[in-house]
Amino acid sequence: MTTQEVRLCGLLLQEHFGEVVEKVAIHLLRSGVLNLRALVHETKLPLDLVKKSLCVLVQHGMCTFGPGRRGPGGPVEYQMNSENILHMLRYPRYIYTAKSLYGDTGELIVEEILQRGQMTMSTTVSTVADRLTHNMPEGQSMDYSEVVTAFSRLVETHFLQRCPPMLSAEPSSSGDANSNPPPAVTKPSEPESHPDCYKLPYINITGKGKRRRSDEVEAHKSAAKKAKTDSSEFGDEGIYWKVNFERFHLHFRDQTIISAxxxxxxxxxxxxxxxxxxxxEVTTPANAAFTQALSANEIFRSLPSNYNIARQILDQYLTLLVDDPMEFVGKTGDSGGGMFVVNLHRALANLGRATLESVVQERFGSRSARIFRLLLRKRHLEQKQVEDFAMIPAKEAKDMLYTLLSENLVQLQEIPKTPDHAPSRTFYLYTVNQLPTARLLLQHCYKTVGNLIERRQYETKENKRLLEKSQRIEAILASLQATEAEAEQLTEVEEMITAPERQQLESLRHHINKLDSSENQVDETIFLLESYINSTKSK
Structure with a gap:
């Protein structure tokens, strides 16, 4: 892992789980593989805190464990999964996607499972039904069956999947005997190794959601107690579900291609x-270069009913898509009008290329972007050729090339005519290697997101007193409104925040929203670059 990835992982873990979990995880990321005794010794943290931290990380699929180098009889060793840590950046996007596809119920299901890492179906259904009931008017409640339907649809479309069965690891006599996570925690593995990962259990969940008690502590205790008993009551004890990040990423990829x-x-x-x-979407493997081949007739029958496109017009559109230089759609064979596929890897490569071009244009101007596009298209050019093709004066072209070269966006390749590599007898060709340049830009994006998170934390820390005061006043107002207090009392409480403080709060909220929005936008670029880099690995 690079320094920027480790830094970003640390910031995300600290924000979600606190400093202790962050310290344990970052030490594991830097060390690779460690057993419990070594981890406690090197982090200098209490044994109990290290165990709890590992349980949290394993529960969320961010840490794996198994027999160590000494074999089944040796101590259990732990290893971090950095990809799942970085997925925390996209938690709001996962939740929003579930909401747009399956409504408020789907949104809350995904949110609850993301917060806890993994849950049984019965616990998820009861928790979500209670939350929805609490927001309904008095006298109404959410039926469990509606939540079960949304949960089933998420599983059928592979957005949720079963956690694999618990893999036992032999405890050792070297202090690791109690280091295994509790039975509720499973060792993450690939979905392909678990054939029943999308199979719903045959259970009958009936009932309606209940409203929260006024006493939050009692409510929390009863919810925890209910979570322990519900699974055994409904017969799905030991069957845990988690969010299938890969499926969400395939959906994001498809939406990116559609938008392009x-x-x-x-x-x-x-x-x-x-x-x-x-x-x-479900039949195409995750790393496939093409989608399943479809005939024009199949596409015509599957088009939405509100699109009144004649078959002849559809054929013209398909021809236009196949002939487009971006090559989003390809054609295989000519029999029966041909079979059509979406070129997934080609589309990602073209989108990654467009991202690189836009970054160069934003940072160095349109003329530098023209040189960059020229090198992408022509592959190798001498400085004089760059000047002629780009139609840029020699001095300016030279400065721009050297600037791009210093930023590692352009590479210089030497081709000697003679074995002595004499400069006068050597060709100096400028080129762009798209894949290494994409990796470089990805590291810049990780650094940018880390800076945004640190800035948000700084803004929040600097205005901590004002934020706490605002929260206290909001809580007082909520309690007064619940008791139907008089308007004069409400006004008096509202005036506890002065006009300058209110203005400062508005400014702070504006800055925080801007930082959050920037973080989401940079993450979209990160996702696109990661998808392009991963597609090149699978070729």
Missing amino acids: VACKLDQTSSEIVRTMLRMS
Whole structure:
């Protein structure tokens, strides 16, 4: 792992789980693989805190464990999964996607499972039903069956999957006997190794959600007690569910391709590509270069009913998509009008290339972007050729090339004519290696997100007193409104925050929202670059 990735992982862990978990995880990330005794010794933390930290990390799929180098009889060793830590950046996006696809119920299901790492179906259903009931008018309640339906749909479309069965690890006599996580925690593994990961248990969950008690402590205790008993009561004890990040990422990839087609061509073209992706979203493997091949007739029958496109018009659109230089859609064979596929890897490569070009344009101007695009297209050019093709004066072109070279966005390749490598008898060719440049930009993005998180934490810390005062006043107002207090009392409480303080609060909220928005936008770039880099690995 790079320094920027470790730094970002540390910031995310500290924000979500606190400093102790962060210290344990970062030490594991830097060390690779360690057993419990070594981890306690090197971190100098109490044994109990290290065990609890490991349980939290394993519960959220951020740490794996298994027999060590000494074999089954030796101590259990732990290893971090950095990818799942970085996925915390996208938690708001996962929740929003579930809401847009399956409504408020789907949103709360995904939110609850993300918060706890993994949950049984019965516990999830009862918790979500209680939360929805609490927000309903008095006398109404959410039926469990509606939550079960949303949960089932999330599983059917592979957004949720079963956690694999608990893998036992032999305890050793070297202080690791109690280091195994509790039975509720499972060792993460790939979905392919668990064939029943999308199979719903045959259980009958009936009932309705209940409202929270006024006493929050009692409510919390009863919820925890209920979580322990519900699983055994409904018969799904030991069957835990987690969010399938890979499935969400495939959905994000498809949406990115659809948006790119809409920007490049038009809305109808994007709807055709959306239909093709939807028809093969579950059957196409995650690392496939193409979607499942579809005939024009199949695409025509699957188009939304509100799109009144004639078959002849559809054929014209398909021809236009196949002939487009971006090559989002490809054609295989000509029999029966041909079979059509979405070129997933080609689309990601073109989107990654467009991202690199836009970064160069934003940082160095349109002329530098013209040189960068020229080198991408022509592969290798001498300085004089760059000046001629780009139609830029020699001095300016030289400065721009050296600036790009110093930023590692452009590489210089030497081709000697003679074995002595004499400069006068050597060709100096400028080129752009798209993959290493994408990796470089990805590290810059990690650094940017880390800076944004640190800035947000600084803003919050600097205004801590004002924020606490605002929260106290909001709590007082809420309690007064619940007791139907008079308007004069409410006004008096509201005036406890002065006009300058109110203005400062508004300014702080504006800055925090701007930082959050920037973080989400940078994460979109991170996702696109990661998808492109991963697609090149699977070739």
